[in-house]
Amino acid sequence: MSAAKLLIVEDDEGLCGQYRWAFPGLKPVITHRRAQALAALAKERPGVVVLDLGLPPDPDGVSEGFATLEEILRAAPATKVILATGANERENALRAVAAGAYDFYEKPIDIAVLRGIVDRAMRLYELEAENKRLAEAAAQSPLPRIITAAEPMLKICRDIEKLATANVPVLLLGESGTGKEALARALHDLGPRAKGPFIALNCGAIPENLLESELFGHERGAFTGAVKQTIGKIEMAHLGTLFLDEIGDLPHPLQVKLLRVLQDQVVERIGGRQRIQVDVRIVSATNQGIEAEVAAGRFRGDLFYRLNSVTLRIPPLRAREGDAVLLARYFLHRFNGEFHRNVRGLSEAAVAALAAHDWPGNVRELENRVKRAVVMNETRLIEPADLELAEPVSAGSDDGEPSLDLRAARSRAEREVIERALARSGGNLSHAAQLLGVSRTTLYGLLRTHGLDASLPDGAAQDITENR
Numbered sequence: 001m002s003a004a005k006l007l008i009v010e011d012d013e014g015l016c017g018q019y020r021w022a023f024p025g026l027k028p029v030i031t032h033r034r035a036q037a038l039a040a041l042a043k044e045r046p047g048v049v050v051l052d053l054g055l056p057p058d059p060d061g062v063s064e065g066f067a068t069l070e071e072i073l074r075a076a077p078a079t080k081v082i083l084a085t086g087a088n089e090r091e092n093a094l095r096a097v098a099a100g101a102y103d104f105y106e107k108p109i110d111i112a113v114l115r116g117i118v119d120r121a122m123r124l125y126e127l128e129a130e131n132k133r134l135a136e137a138a139a140q141s142p143l144p145r146i147i148t149a150a151e152p153m154l155k156i157c158r159d160i161e162k163l164a165t166a167n168v169p170v171l172l173l174g175e176s177g178t179g180k181e182a183l184a185r186a187l188h189d190l191g192p193r194a195k196g197p198f199i200a201l202n203c204g205a206i207p208e209n210l211l212e213s214e215l216f217g218h219e220r221g222a223f224t225g226a227v228k229q230t231i232g233k234i235e236m237a238h239l240g241t242l243f244l245d246e247i248g249d250l251p252h253p254l255q256v257k258l259l260r261v262l263q264d265q266v267v268e269r270i271g272g273r274q275r276i277q278v279d280v281r282i283v284s285a286t287n288q289g290i291e292a293e294v295a296a297g298r299f300r301g302d303l304f305y306r307l308n309s310v311t312l313r314i315p316p317l318r319a320r321e322g323d324a325v326l327l328a329r330y331f332l333h334r335f336n337g338e339f340h341r342n343v344r345g346l347s348e349a350a351v352a353a354l355a356a357h358d359w360p361g362n363v364r365e366l367e368n369r370v371k372r373a374v375v376m377n378e379t380r381l382i383e384p385a386d387l388e389l390a391e392p393v394s395a396g397s398d399d400g401e402p403s404l405d406l407r408a409a410r411s412r413a414e415r416e417v418i419e420r421a422l423a424r425s426g427g428n429l430s431h432a433a434q435l436l437g438v439s440r441t442t443l444y445g446l447l448r449t450h451g452l453d454a455s456l457p458d459g460a461a462q463d464i465t466e467n468r
Helices: 013-022 034-044 063-075 090-098 111-139 151-163 180-189 208-216 252-264 290-295 301-307 323-338 348-356 362-376 406-424 429-436 440-450 460-466
Strands: 004-009 026-031 048-052 080-085 103-106 170-173 198-202 241-245 281-286 310-313
Touching: 004 034, 004 111, 013 026, 013 111, 026 034, 034 048, 034 063, 048 063, 048 111, 063 080, 063 090, 080 090, 080 111, 090 103, 103 111, 103 440, 111 440, 151 180, 151 310, 170 180, 180 198, 180 241, 180 281, 208 252, 252 301, 290 301, 323 348, 323 362, 406 429, 406 440, 429 440
Parallel strands: 004 026, 004 048, 048 080, 080 103, 170 281, 170 310, 198 241, 241 281
Antiparallel strands: none
């Protein structure tokens, strides 16, 4: 993999010499003026820019630096720009952050401090880029409303595409929350009935004494309370698709009537004598072991064989490797827009927790957990606690030892050092920042990243808001 690119805009040749070797693992691109910087930005597409505010032709002022910042952010809004300012130029630094800069540091530079700021900015850039890529990939999913990259689910999508043009009943078997209705809609939308109605009915959600009327309709006066003629769901689905969810809950007397519809495509309303011809494709679904229901005599075998000309077994989310994280990122992107939030992504611990969870409620459970996390999140990075999931112990290890993943190890070490600095400083953030060798602005960002809470000194809360 090629090294990530770092654009440096600095007119001091001595500093440029230091910058060339200061960032192992990155590819520095050195420029000295605004025009050079913008040309390199367009050509190299760097994730992070280190920009000196004092650029020629205004090396003693900040007008050229601010103009360069504005043009960089206009051309590449996702780029993280880190400003270099002179000592005692806090007002300019805060103005730059308010204008869209990611962070700032004061000269004379401390390479270790700057390296830490650049590293975090690059990680954030890559995280946001990955979230954007996954959101775009989700939008290009094989079927509408189906987000997957797992082979078992991709096979189901391919089967749906094949069956969409075949006018045969389809039975979808799968646990609750696996997306059976979305697949039924895809069968409808991709086939010749797409311009007709798609009518859905949950057989388990309607009382038995009302279900017959819902399915077949009734004439006025057919029973007490029947004050007008009502069209049933089967009739409403004429020239379209009728989706019967939880078909296993259909009462035995109605199973006989539904069998007649499948055989003859004819409906009789309750209290009516007219036989009404319909043209309906029936797609049914259940989360029950319907074969066992047939064997026990609770579900008619002849109806079962009529309904399952083709049977598709939908895999649960726990059997779709990688899809929990893919879907979580998709939902995060969607709910960010829906609720006008700016949650930036999932922490490594959250990714591990998502992958480890068994998901008994499948995609519906995942969607609800991510929605709650986006609405309630205060750190701008989702952690396992936001999802109400347990943080996996020794993720990535089978022997109870901590994960050997380098990124996770760095994160653990960084958090431990920050906690020790906070303890030694008695919660004084200015002192803790000095111990860590970082700016207070950088420390605030680290606290958010690791979900740490500390008693802020007077004025610190304002600093966080100003530097956000």
